[in-house]
Amino acid sequence: MGIGQAVDSGFIEANGTRFYYEMAGEGEPLLLIHGFNLDCRMWDEQAAALAESYKVIRFDLRGFGKTPATTVPFTLYDDVRAVLDGLGIEKAHVAGLSFGGMAAQEFVLVYPKMVKSLVLISSGLVGHPKSEQRVRDVEQFSQLLEAKKIEEAVEQYTRMWFDGPGCAADRKRAKARELYKTMSRNAFSLPEYGEGLVVLTPSPQERLEEIKAPALVIAGARDYVDFLQIADELAERIERAEKVILPDSAHIPPMDEPEAVNELILRFLKQHSGE
Numbered sequence: 001m002g003i004g005q006a007v008d009s010g011f012i013e014a015n016g017t018r019f020y021y022e023m024a025g026e027g028e029p030l031l032l033i034h035g036f037n038l039d040c041r042m043w044d045e046q047a048a049a050l051a052e053s054y055k056v057i058r059f060d061l062r063g064f065g066k067t068p069a070t071t072v073p074f075t076l077y078d079d080v081r082a083v084l085d086g087l088g089i090e091k092a093h094v095a096g097l098s099f100g101g102m103a104a105q106e107f108v109l110v111y112p113k114m115v116k117s118l119v120l121i122s123s124g125l126v127g128h129p130k131s132e133q134r135v136r137d138v139e140q141f142s143q144l145l146e147a148k149k150i151e152e153a154v155e156q157y158t159r160m161w162f163d164g165p166g167c168a169a170d171r172k173r174a175k176a177r178e179l180y181k182t183m184s185r186n187a188f189s190l191p192e193y194g195e196g197l198v199v200l201t202p203s204p205q206e207r208l209e210e211i212k213a214p215a216l217v218i219a220g221a222r223d224y225v226d227f228l229q230i231a232d233e234l235a236e237r238i239e240r241a242e243k244v245i246l247p248d249s250a251h252i253p254p255m256d257e258p259e260a261v262n263e264l265i266l267r268f269l270k271q272h273s274g275e
Contacts, residue, residue, distance in 0.1 A: 023087060029093065031084065031093070033095065033104055037187035054093070069195070077200060109210060112213065120216070157184050180255060214272045217244070
């Protein structure tokens with residue numbers, strides 16, 4: 001966090017696990033939901049900047065970071081609600097990256113009155129077909145992981161998602177890239193994700209028109225083409241959505257282009273604060 005910003009951190013016991021969270025700043029609440037195989041550290045650059053104007057909450061999803069995995073049935077939307085309830089927050093702006101974007105979609109559909117606005121960054125969408133390039137790259141990554149070539153797997157994973165498929169690493173982003181590798185490496189040491197997960201049915205893909213909260217859809221031009229297609233679909237089908245494509249970003253814009261992402265989020269939230 002920034003200098004002088006007090007950070008409240010700890011655990012919220014709910015739904016059969018202990019959710020690690022960090023909270024700082026004053027103002028309307030803004031909840032940040034991290035991506036798959038990451039944890040709340042991916043929002044370091046946002047937490048510091050956005051806490052100047054908002055009460056910023058970030059947390060580790062069940063089975064990632066410092067939040068223990070479980071074997072009991074659970075839903076993403078009730079886990080998100082548990083964090084907000086545990087902090088006494090009735091309504092928040094909600095931002096999610098990739099898998100976190102999918103969690104945000106479920107949450108706004110189940111608890112629409114708890115969402116002031118949505119920011120969906122490189123968001124997934126249940127049921128959307130994977131590109132051939134993504135399928136090939138995931139298969140190569142999986143083979144490295146199965147062969148216990150962990151460092152090679154971490155590097156392959158980082159090239160896929162942080163650098164972008166077929167893109168060279170950017171030296172200007174070396175520090176963020178190393179943090180991404182650290183989070184991914186840690187995730188690969190944790191129990192395999194998914195046991196007990198109950199997805200929302202009907203799926204968000206069948207219900208995007210039901211989302212009435214204003215939405216900002218962000219994607220990176222260097223990402224896999226399927227995520228650019230998803231961004232198009234979200235922007236077209238969510239009634240109050242606007243879309244921004246970042247030309248120099250891949251799948252993790254909050255880390256590879258934090259200043260641009262912060263500026264977009266602040267502008268968007270300013271438009272929709274008080275709703």
